[in-house]
Amino acid sequence: MCGRASDAIDPTGYGPYEFSHIRIPWRKLYNISPGQEIRIARRVDGAPDHRYVRWGLVPFFAKAEPDQLPVWKFPTFNARSEELEQKASFRHTLKRQRCLVLINGFYEWTGEKGHKTPHYVFLPDYRPFALAGLWDRWTSKDGALELVSCTVLTRAAGDFVRALHSREPVILPEDRYDAWLDEGNANWQRVLKGGDEPPLQEYVVSGYLNRRGAEGPECILEERTRGN
DNA sequence: CCAGACGTTGTT
């Protein structure tokens, strides 16, 4: 899965996009959920772009009431990387609408419903990294309304995350950012695979994360049960 | 032809 993320470390200076050389005001966020805005880097007609978009891809063909944004009722905040070409909601974005979803950690849950335990998954020093994503742009017929949105690709969990869940987001190493964003690169499947496992770390955080509107450093405080 | 779907994760 990957249905909750943080973007809480200033990205300045990280990565070839400098996360990115097109600067936008960065929002320090510890608890980003589907439906909210998340930060991406992409190319639009070849030109680099860096912005916030809705997390949960709304296809360009979605229907909407007059003067309203569309309501897309299928969960599209994740897309299975193995089946992209068979999915009407994502297929059309593969050629020219790839993006990097820029975060510095994500959450995974263990346990039964009603007793869900959130875990925080991140890299050494909480450093920022990029997930493979796809974006789309919906516009109203009269062109007055626009909705740019994205999805995070998932894959079978690797050795580390497998202890928590069966699926995980596709993490791109820096040396693959350009290959993923390159429209000319039809061999996108290879870009998503291979490479070393990133040196992920993980710990349990408190149930504070599950509260509506939870935000701030408390979201990633390591839970210490009993003493310590 | 028209109508309806278009999805994920984690399930019983």
Added chain:
DNA sequence: GTCTGG
């Protein structure tokens, strides 16, 4: 059970 809001 299913949808909405965060």
Added chain:
DNA sequence: CCAGACGTTGTT
């Protein structure tokens, strides 16, 4: 992703 709502008439 999880948590919380899920409703009407007629109102303080």
Added chain:
DNA sequence: GTCTGG
């Protein structure tokens, strides 16, 4: 918009 099912 495009595909599938009837």
